[in-house]
Amino acid sequence: MNLMEFNERFPNEYSALMSVKQLRDKQGVICRKCGYDQHYWQQTVESFQCKNCGARQRLRSGTIMEQSKLPYRLWLMAIHLVTATKKSFTALELQRQLGYKRYEPIWYMLHKIRTVMGKRDSEYELTGYIELDDAFFEVGDPHQKPNKAGRGSTGKAGVLIAVESEPTANQFRKKNRKEGRKCGKLTMQVVSNITGKHVESLVDGKIDESATLHTDGHKSYNILDQIVNRHHITISNDPKRISKLFTWVHTAISNVKRVILGIHHSVHSPYLQNYLNKFCWKFNRRYDQKNQFERLLHTGLQYRWC
Ligand SMILES: [Zn+2]
Known part of the structure; x- marks a missing residue:
């Protein structure tokens, strides 16, 4: 319309x-x-x-x-x-x-x-092969510098991001495919900290237990061994290899960060989840625009x- x-x-x-x-x-x-x-x-x-x-x-x-x-x-x-x-x-x-x-x-x-x-x-569960990672978003006053970098610093909010990434037989790069992986549904959850407890709560609410999860091996993800069907871990210092293996989750993180920084500049932490909701909702219906x-x-x- x-x-x-x-x-x-x-x-x-x-x-x-x-x-x-x-x-x-x-x-x-x-x-x-x-x-x-x-x-x-x-x-x-x-x-x-x-x-x-x-x-x-x-x-x-x-x-x-x-x-x-x-x-x-x-x-x-x-x-x-x-x-x-x-x-x-x-x-x-x-x-x-x-x-x-x-x-x-x-x-x-x-x-x-x-x-x-x-x-x-939140009524849908992600299934199949899933890339899971975390990211930190700057929140609050954009002019106030965070105290320290990385996990857990103040002025930043932790977000868990999971995206369906099914391997496909077709290896050709198409619009919706990267390196032989087809991107499915996406979910993003703001968490107070990246811990096993928070990872478990994400899986409880948004991920089917029969799924296979692929992570970077951070200790917070150890809990996945007990709560999902399969947990693949890739630990690597090679950024090219990591970006190939976590292609969709990293694409989602960089796109949503571009939206938040480029358009909203900075968001206050209580509302960050809402911005992510909108991004995910539109992403999950990208083939049904009309x-x-x-x-x-x-x-x-x-x-x-x-
Ligand atoms: Zn009545």
């Missing part, structure tokens, strides 16, 4: 509201009081009313828009811009594009969108942001 098509589909606030209403109808509205699934639509109060007990439910309730006063059309336009643009953008840029007076509601809206992107992706708007809108109506 381009901007012209968006304007044709949602020419005004009413059309946006009715699209949200129809989509919620399609997903199925369940009464919070009695669990009944049949409702009347009350246009004047923008609410569903249960046919059994009469309890009302606002159109926004239980969705990403709950507690927001921003118009529906603005939400849909933000979702459109997030999904239709290749490059990332800041909340300030979004505020400019939407022509909205206040910055804070737009900033919150964008973070809510990024939060539900993460919620949706349906990204519908998919994100659908997700936004299914998940509350808090």
Whole structure:
């Protein structure tokens, strides 16, 4: 969908509201009081009313828009811009594009969108052959230098990154292949430290136990021997060899760092996960560009942001 098509589909606030209403109808509205699934639509109060007990439910309730006063059309336009643009953008840029007076509601809206992107992706588990590595991201004030380099320094946040990297029979380099490996789904998790406990929690939530994990042999990854099917370790001082063997995880790390440094310059640590959520969500749907708007809108109506 381009901007012209968006304007044709949602020419005004009413059309946006009715699209949200129809989509919620399609997903199925369940009464919070009695669990009944049949409702009347009350246009004047923008609410569903249960046919059994009469309890009302606002159109926004239980969705990403709950507690927001921003118009529906603005939400849909933000979702459109997030999904239709290749490059990332800041909340300030979004505020400019939407022509909205206040910055804070737009900033919150964008973070809510990024939060539900993460919620949706957390339902998938990575499987098969997986490259796992960690990286440190500078967080907070960009002008404040971190105290020390490497693992665990202040001013930096640790992130565990895992990406499916299936070996393929076809050795030719194609757009989605490197050195005979096909890149699948990606996940990134901010952790307070890179320890065995954190690695275990990543595997618990986001990686199938039957997977084979490939790491650089850092001691935090020893735990993998006990919790996944297979754990391959490569210890090497040869950067070329390492970059070949961890080709996709290193590509993901450098790309996300470029986005964060290039566009957002610096992020505050509590929000880093949200930036990573958005990066992963878009990456995981890179071959389904044309349906990204519908998919994100659908997700936004299914998940509350808090
Ligand atoms: Zn009811």
